Amino acid sequence: MIDLSFSIPSQLESNFSKYIENELPNGKLLMSIFSTLRIALPINLRTWKRYADKANFNKKILEKVYRDNNINPSILFDEKEFNDFYFKIQCLSYKWPELFKNIANFKTYIELERCINEAEVQKDAIDKNISKNIIMSASNTDLVPTHVWDKIEDVNLLKFIVARPQIGEKIKKWPVDAIFSLDS
Numbered sequence: 001m002i003d004l005s006f007s008i009p010s011q012l013e014s015n016f017s018k019y020i021e022n023e024l025p026n027g028k029l030l031m032s033i034f035s036t037l038r039i040a041l042p043i044n045l046r047t048w049k050r051y052a053d054k055a056n057f058n059k060k061i062l063e064k065v066y067r068d069n070n071i072n073p074s075i076l077f078d079e080k081e082f083n084d085f086y087f088k089i090q091c092l093s094y095k096w097p098e099l100f101k102n103i104a105n106f107k108t109y110i111e112l113e114r115c116i117n118e119a120e121v122q123k124d125a126i127d128k129n130i131s132k133n134i135i136m137s138a139s140n141t142d143l144v145p146t147h148v149w150d151k152i153e154d155v156n157l158l159k160f161i162v163a164r165p166q167i168g169e170k171i172k173k174w175p176v177d178a179i180f181s182l183d184s
Helices: 013-025 027-031 034-040 044-070 074-076 079-094 097-103 106-120 128-138 153-163 178-181
Strands: none
Touching: 013 044, 013 097, 013 153, 027 079, 034 079, 034 097, 034 153, 044 074, 044 178, 074 079, 079 097, 079 153, 079 178, 097 106, 106 128, 106 153, 106 178, 128 153
């Protein structure tokens, strides 16, 4: 008989963070927006592993698309802001795939983020008419297609979209529309 004992580490957030940073593809990059990703992803190793693998796979595809269009992908992926935005958008695609497909392009995402930021909605209140409240309190909501508004039913989605990173002037200048074609 052999007596073996195993110590199974707890899933305390600090241990979980170390796992993400050291074991997942692009773990250090994921940790830079951990608090944003946590809005969408539960503390669950399998979920984070699936998300990280999908994001890494799509990153390789995106790098090839950029190279094929004579854009050096390292110019973009060497930028912290680009990586943060990329991994946030990949999380949106992973957690809310139908909404992501309906957004379909960078311009729509910019307008959606603007409307949610501008809206005077209680983001902590659970309301079945979240999108209607945003439409009623933000300007130029017609710049976001109706079929996108119809998919907004989750308060966590609102929190996620307005969490860091948000669209800045630098990101607006990057060729990011290809990100929205990865899962469509």
